Amino acid sequence: MSEQAPLLSVRELSKSYGARRGCADVSFDLWPGEVIGIVGESGSGKSTLLACMAGYLAPDAGAVVFDTRAEGPRDVLSMSEPERRMLARTDWAFVHQNPRDGLRMGVSAGANVGERLMAVGARHYGQIRAQAEDWLERVEIAAERIDERPRQFSGGMQQRLQIARNLVTGPRLVFMDEPTGGLDVSVQARLLDLMRGLVRQMGLSAVIVTHDLAVVRLLADRLMVMKDGLVVEEGLTDQVLDDPQHAYTQLLVSSVLQV
């Protein structure tokens, strides 16, 4: 299978907060089916970068070109708002660090999963519900809990529900912001296992922002290391983690606690 165009192509993306640099001159290509990890310490600009790509923040300069289904590569930043929002609920997905940011806490799990379907025009209750049940099972939530509210779920389940809700429309690109943050290690392991399965099975491309090197070791094909808003090193995950070249990457890798 030969792919001609990258799915997502980021060119010289910059965003500053007044005189302070958020991120600067970030460029990379993401190919279909590929998972790229962005690591760095707090304040290194990785979340700013993600928000700029996903359209939550307006960058100062640069381009984010996405290979749309209908019209081929298009600069997301110059799209009209309806187009961008349509993209955000069909081909894109965004998994927040805190499930409360990504879920509707006031409505049932089934409605949370069904929301994106209804947003793109599904108007058949039985079909929406069947798809919601199917997706709950795929993220290992018992189907009989479909009418419970996310509040009644544990943190790990909430995070899995958020993933189900995002993947139900079959997106091609998933942005994840610290998807395992705030979960204990055994729950993290299950979640990572699940995500790895789904990514491989659905052929998803993903951009994962995290400070947890173990997460990218498991999920990411390629890695970008950021510091002070700049990309200081990038390469294949194993290569960067096992043979770090930049002083900061070496520091990052050696800072991981060994059990």
Place this chain on the structure above:
Amino acid sequence: MNDYNFAYLDEGTKRMIRRAILKAVAVPGYQVPFASREMPMPYGWGTGGVQVTAACLRPDDRLKVIDQGADDTTNAVSIRKFFQRTARVATTERTGDATIIQTRHRIPEAPLSEGQILVYQVPIPEPLRFLEPRETETRRMHALQEYGLMHLKLYEDIARHGEIATSYAYPVQVSGRYVMDPSPIPKFDNPKLSNCPALQLFGAGREQRIYAVPPYTQVISLDFEDHPFVATKAPHACDLCGDDGSYLDEVITDDAGRRMFICSDTDHCNSRRAAGHVGALTGDAA
């Protein structure tokens, strides 16, 4: 009572409200902001409806005011008196005779005709309010016609109750574009919104919004393909006039569990009784 301008509001205010009404008529279902005034009654008593009525009234108009269908309840009586005193317009209880009808929570049973104006009192004009609390976001959703969220509420109803349990303020889509809150009318009345010969104006005083459904405009109640919209009412006939097709109020008559069902539209019930119709309890309750 010469201390007030005709219909209480000053001419500049009425002109401002009329401009908002014209815009609302031009964009059916769109909530037009207007500079709602303090009225000599509390919010929730129909300050929005009163301002719209005041802006529409002419000296030769005949006004009818109903509250939950009834002409004789506090809200209806006080608003009717208000305009009798400040505008000296004629009033009526007959739906067919009125040129302007201000209503709270009902549409009259008698069919409306061209030239009539129906003014609704609206507590919360934003149908998406309880689903998305941010006003900036709901406005954007209206602008982009993103109404998936509205169905989320209906989905929750079916998931919890097995059917769409929303029984009043049932969301509608006007002229294929804006989703609108029809004010807390029972969903029994929803079909009457559509293709109505009269002009329908909605005023929300506290929320400072006016919206409209022009005559002969298509209004569709939202639903699912496998759970279609159904207009419901109590499965009884009126105990006073015997009508089994009108919307009913349930009235508890003693502390031994006895109750009766009567038309919520008093004008409809009275005219049927005057025409000789009788119900199951005619005579022994009244």
